[in-house]
Amino acid sequence: MKDNCILTAESVTEGHPDKLCDTIADAVVDACLTQDAAARVACEVMATAGKIIAAGEITAARLPDIPAVICRTVREAGYGGSDYEVEVITHEQSPDIAGAVNSGTETGAGDQGIVYGYASDETPACLPLPVMLAHRLTKILTHVRVLGIVPGLCPDGKSQVSVEYERGRPKRIAAVVLSCQHKADADLDELRRDLMQYVVRPALRELPPDEHTEILINPSGRFVEGGFEADTGLTGRKLMVDTYGGLAPHGGGALSGKDGTKVDRSGAYMARYIAKNIVAAGLAARCTVSLAYAIGKAQPVMVEVDAHGTGKFSDAVLEQAVRVVFNLTPDGMIGTLGLDRPIFRRFCNYGHFTHDDAPWEQTDMTEVLECACRAKEAGVSQR
Structure with a gap:
């Protein structure tokens, strides 16, 4: 990161069409794991006006009532849960993939993949400040909608925060964007005033806007149509919202809709767990952990730790310590983080790494x- 720059991150509410598809996919994963902890799930969801399609590969002792799961999830997000035509198209996992994953004494990776975990000492959550502030805005936006504190709000919404850095540390907020769906009869000026009072100011209390901060609330004007009626939703289209806001690397795969044998998910969670513990231990001020896997193989084909020049030990020593301390096989990651439990929907919204009670955030x-x-350092120095 440059010493002097502006960094930006965004977030969306749980009523955003893409994020609602993520939530549905994770609700399906949870429903499968509730009945079978060894279920193999790869669920994708697409939705648009009047129709929701869930498709993918599911191998489980017993399939849940997926249409009921979908309708309940949509309803709990703030929309009518029975106004959609629901289509479910699933089949079992490919026997070739299943054979590769289950061929040895240890579970192999469900696919090849490169994943990254990141942490910094910038905030107590070990995440960049723009990421935290953007998620806080959308979380509070949903809170005031559900409680009726700001009347006329609807479930869809998004935020964006730009933070100016000086000498590598946050200095001021340069810009804030907040867009929220509202009822047709809402007074926009009154809505903007309420959102400023009940959402923007509380969310940005740690670094309040100054007189030069650009604050844009519903910059497009009216935002009456939202959710699936306004935009097609698709699983895995909010990867930067899910992880580090584009301020750290992201691997090739999405997180939601997958069981723990899919290293796109389990590996990303483990890499974050490792990076956060490195930073929390004071071993680095910033850290990126990179893992790579081959389909059917249990051990990663690459483990790399980059402390960005801030490490208390060399990157090589950190990497060796990580290999010793953490079990990086799919079985090891599932066991360490409890990824055979139905916990995924709970952590799907407002970033996967902002939840204090998530196993990978400990x-x-x-x-x-x-x-x-x-x-390891003593061993290196002795040689």
Whole structure:
């Protein structure tokens, strides 16, 4: 990151059409895992006006009532849950893939993939400030809608925050964009005033806007039609919202709709878990962890740690410690993080890495990591 720059991140509400498709896909994963902890799920969802399609590969002891799961999820997001034609097209996992994944004593990766985990000491959550602020805006926006604090709001919405950095640290907020769906009879001027009072100011309390901050609330004007009626939703189209806002690398795959054998998900969670523990332990101020997998193989084909020049130990020592401390096989990641439990829908919205109670957000390996680094450094120096 440059010493002086402006960094921007965005977020969407759970009523945004793409994010609602993610939520539906994760609700299907949870429903499958509730009945079969060993279920293999790859669920994709597409939705547009009047129709929701769920498709993919599911192998489970018993299939859940997927149409009921879909309607319930849509209803809980704030829309009518029975006004859509629902189509479900699923089949079992390919026998070739299943054979590769289950061929040995250890579960192999469900596909090849490169995943990244990132953390920094910029915020208590070990995430960049623009990411945290953008998610806080949409989370509070949903909160005031559900509680009726701001009348006339509807479920769809999004935010964007630009933060100016000086010498690598946040200095001020340069711009804020907040767009929210509203009822047709809402007074836009009154709505903007309410959103400023009940959403923008509370969300940005840590770094309040100044007189030069550009604040744009519903810059397009009216935003009456939203959700699937206004835009086609698709699983996996909000990857930057899900992870690091584009301020850190992202692998090739989406997170939602997949069970833990899919390293796009489990590997991304484990890489974040490792990076956050490295930063929380004071072993680096910033850290990117990279993992790569081959289909059917349990062990990663690449493990890399980049402390961006901020490490207390060398990157090589950090990498060796990570290999010793963490089990990076699919079985190891599923076991460490409890990814065979129905927990995914709960962490689907407002970024997968902003939830304090998520297993991959815990910082319970800091002491073990530091001890491993000291042991590895001693071994390196002795040689």
